[in-house]
Every structure is written in C-alpha cells, then in structure tokens.
Amino acid sequence: MAVEILAEDDVKALVDGLDFAEKVERALALIREFYNRHGDRLVVANSLGKDSCVVWDLAKRVSSRIHGFIVTTRFKPPETKRFMRQSVARYPELQVFENDEPVAERLYETDPDRCCDILKVKPTRQAIKQLGVACWVTGLRCTEGRTRTDFREVEERDRGLIKLNPILIWHEREIWQYLALRQIPVNPLYSQGYRSLGCAPCSKITSGGDERAGRWIGTSKCGGECGIHTRPLTDDLI
Numbered sequence: 001m002a003v004e005i006l007a008e009d010d011v012k013a014l015v016d017g018l019d020f021a022e023k024v025e026r027a028l029a030l031i032r033e034f035y036n037r038h039g040d041r042l043v044v045a046n047s048l049g050k051d052s053c054v055v056w057d058l059a060k061r062v063s064s065r066i067h068g069f070i071v072t073t074r075f076k077p078p079e080t081k082r083f084m085r086q087s088v089a090r091y092p093e094l095q096v097f098e099n100d101e102p103v104a105e106r107l108y109e110t111d112p113d114r115c116c117d118i119l120k121v122k123p124t125r126q127a128i129k130q131l132g133v134a135c136w137v138t139g140l141r142c143t144e145g146r147t148r149t150d151f152r153e154v155e156e157r158d159r160g161l162i163k164l165n166p167i168l169i170w171h172e173r174e175i176w177q178y179l180a181l182r183q184i185p186v187n188p189l190y191s192q193g194y195r196s197l198g199c200a201p202c203s204k205i206t207s208g209g210d211e212r213a214g215r216w217i218g219t220s221k222c223g224g225e226c227g228i229h230t231r232p233l234t235d236d237l238i
C-alpha cells in the first residue's frame with residue numbers, strides 16, 4: 001500500500017506522533033515505494049554521518065541492489081576518510097565523488113558558501129548527472145537544527161529530480177537506537193563528542209545548542225547548510 005505523502009505541518013506532527021518501530025516501518029515503506037518506481041535510478045547520498053548510516057542500512061534492507069554515492073573533500077578529517085575507505089570496501093556500490101579543482105587558501109574562513117559550493121555542491125551535481133539519478137535518498141532530519149525545519153519527506157526542488165527524506169521525522173536518539181539495535185559501525189569521531197560531522201575546519205564539538213550548532217562556528221554560515229539541500233542540483237536550474 002502506498003505511503004500517504006503528508007504536508008509539512010502533518011509531517012511535523014509525526015515527529016512525536018509515531019513511535020520508533022512505526023518510524024522504521026514508514027522509512028522502509030517510503031524507500032520501497034520509490035525504489036519500485038525508479039529502480040536503479042534511485043540512489044542514496046551517503047555522507048558517512050550517523051544519519052546516512054541509518055538510511056544506507058534501511059535502503060539495503062529494501063534491496064541489496066540499491067547503490068549510492070559519497071561526496072568527499074580534501075578537508076575531511078582523517079577518521080572520516082578512513083571510515084569512507086572501510087565503507088567502500090564493504091559496499092563497492094558506493095561511488096566516491098570529489099572535486100579537486102584549486103580553491104583559495106582558507107576559503108572556508110573567508111567565503112565558506114563558495115568553498116562548499118565548489119567542494120560539495122558541484123560534485124553532488126556531477127554524481128546526480130553521471131549516475132542518471134531520478135530520485136536521491138538523503139538522511140536529512142527536521143529536528144537537526146534551525147535550517148532543517150521546513151523540509152518534507154518527498155520533494156522536487158529541482159524539476160525532474162525527486163528527493164526522498166525517509167528519516168525526516170526521526171529524533172537524534174532514535175538514530176542512535178537504530179544504529180545500536182542493528183550494530184552498525186559509525187565514524188569514530190562520534191565517540192569524541194561530535195554530533196554533526198563535516199570537513200575538519202568547519203566541524204567543532206559543542207555543548208548545548210542544536211545538533212548542527214558545531215558546524216561553521218564563527219562564520220555567517222554557523223549551524224547552516226553546505227548547499228546540497230538548498231542549491232539547484234540539475235543543469236537546467238544552475
């Protein structure tokens with residue numbers, strides 16, 4: 001049976017309206033439904049963060065055939081690069097994209113939006129184009145921070161490109177609950193106290209604040225977005 005696609009306010013009601021088991025079932029049903037529609041043109045965007053680890057596992061429960069892509073940058077911490085190598089070794093169907101074009105020194109301090117645009121958004125566009133993606137699946141959650149409250153489970157921000165956010169309504173503790181129950185390995189940086197992981201210069205351990213409060217501290221982008229969820233991703237809108 002098809003999952004009912006809800007309006008934004010109705011989605012927010014589900015954050016505390018469904019229990020953990022119901023959220024797992026809903027996420028699996030969403031992925032299954034869109035995989036049935038799009039087949040191999042449904043692709044998981046795996047950032048290697050805790051949320052992506054959950055989405056990747058959910059997708060693999062739907063079909064072992066589902067593949068994904070990872071966008072990495074020259075500034076990712078060594079722990080993340082190591083975790084990426086381990087993940088790709090285990091799942092060769094995860095394809096890595098990286099933009100190696102030169103950027104100004106310390107651009108992440110002087111113009112982090114531009115830095116993210118070059119190093120994260122561009123290779124995401126390349127992945128979507130090269131893999132012929134019709135539906136990309138993300139680990140975005142509406143309880144992560146101030147910039148993530150207005151998303152929906154199914155979106156079409158770019159014409160012809162569906163974005164599926166199957167764990168949009170999950171709480172942070174439910175992510176850790178799922179990872180523990182399924183015994184899924186995560187990036188060892190979480191054991192140091194990070195709650196949200198990105199490039200090394202732009203990710204800090206914070207006490208208090210929301211989950212993304214440690215991202216881009218000291219810049220206008222603090223707690224914000226790299227752009228892959230907010231910028232156009234297909235050629236006709238760039």
Ligand code: SF4
Pocket residue numbers: 073075107108111112113115116117119120198199200201202226
């Ligand atoms: S997270 Fe920081 S270093 Fe990484 S691409 Fe964005 S601004 Fe650059």
